[in-house]
Amino acid sequence: MVLVWLLRDLGVHVVAAHLDHQQRPESASEAADLAAWCERLDIPFAQGRADVPTMSRDLKLGIEEAGREARYQFLRQIAHAVGAPYIATAHNQDDNLETILFHIARGTGLSGLTGIPAQRENILRPLLPFSSADIRAFARDQELPTLFDPGNEDEQFARVRIRRRLMPEFEAIHPGFRPALARLAETVAEEDTFLNGWAAAQLEAHEVPLNGNLAFLTRDVEAAFLAPGMASLPPVLRRRALRLLSQFFGVSLSAEHLHDLSDRLERGERGSLTAMGGDAVFETDESEIHVRHLAVDEPFRFPLTLPGETISDVFGWQITAQHGPVEDPVC
Numbered sequence: 001m002v003l004v005w006l007l008r009d010l011g012v013h014v015v016a017a018h019l020d021h022q023q024r025p026e027s028a029s030e031a032a033d034l035a036a037w038c039e040r041l042d043i044p045f046a047q048g049r050a051d052v053p054t055m056s057r058d059l060k061l062g063i064e065e066a067g068r069e070a071r072y073q074f075l076r077q078i079a080h081a082v083g084a085p086y087i088a089t090a091h092n093q094d095d096n097l098e099t100i101l102f103h104i105a106r107g108t109g110l111s112g113l114t115g116i117p118a119q120r121e122n123i124l125r126p127l128l129p130f131s132s133a134d135i136r137a138f139a140r141d142q143e144l145p146t147l148f149d150p151g152n153e154d155e156q157f158a159r160v161r162i163r164r165r166l167m168p169e170f171e172a173i174h175p176g177f178r179p180a181l182a183r184l185a186e187t188v189a190e191e192d193t194f195l196n197g198w199a200a201a202q203l204e205a206h207e208v209p210l211n212g213n214l215a216f217l218t219r220d221v222e223a224a225f226l227a228p229g230m231a232s233l234p235p236v237l238r239r240r241a242l243r244l245l246s247q248f249f250g251v252s253l254s255a256e257h258l259h260d261l262s263d264r265l266e267r268g269e270r271g272s273l274t275a276m277g278g279d280a281v282f283e284t285d286e287s288e289i290h291v292r293h294l295a296v297d298e299p300f301r302f303p304l305t306l307p308g309e310t311i312s313d314v315f316g317w318q319i320t321a322q323h324g325p326v327e328d329p330v331c
Contacts, residue, residue, distance in 0.1 A: 018034050019071050032061060095132075147278045265289060272284070
């Protein structure tokens, strides 16, 4: 509510979007209240419904994760439908700190200590610098209507236990805990960005060109790099480069896999490693490391339309061909 109010007050053209998760009996009436509030403020309102409990069961996801997946899918759909270049969410400083502590509990590298990014692609989080107490105080001052989600006090959720148990204990140990952890996240984010840039530069420096002039056909599904060059990197940078490479291909490597692949490169060993989910394979020998997507359609098995266009939805390329004199080709 505060986010919509502030954006509207700043003169931003806002479309409010609300997804009913159908987890509580009162959720439908709450959606109706939100629609009425937006109508009074002359703010366009888009709403949807998702059976999150069923999604959680069918997709074998936790209820919170299923809700998050449903929300972002819904928000992207609405943004596309209304032509909105950005999606703004109301994550706040407390959400960020809880995320960092949750990552620490699970075991994390530097990236997990950065918390929630203020911007990721077209998703913005303008309220991230402010605590939930600040936001509630602003809502009271402006006499904004608010709704209470009882799930915020349900300790079956890990985040709620972090909020209700861990955060007060850390505050008791050090009253400046919250801003201190926020500063840590900012510092780590700067260093993480620097290291990612360094690792990306090393990947670029050691990349092996593939497929000559037709590289554009397969650049998104395979890549190769000089193994000796990658082996010469410090292990921490080598593993970071491998993590970036896996992210580029949309797959995940566990910490164990990253160490195994890194060590194999350092020893110049021949072998292969399939990413979690089985969507890509990393193959190494003494000269190269090669990564490729598995079960990808062959890019060259398309009949060429002449004259006309030949399009590959899988690889994202398009060839336009036309008749012309041999001595005066048109490219």
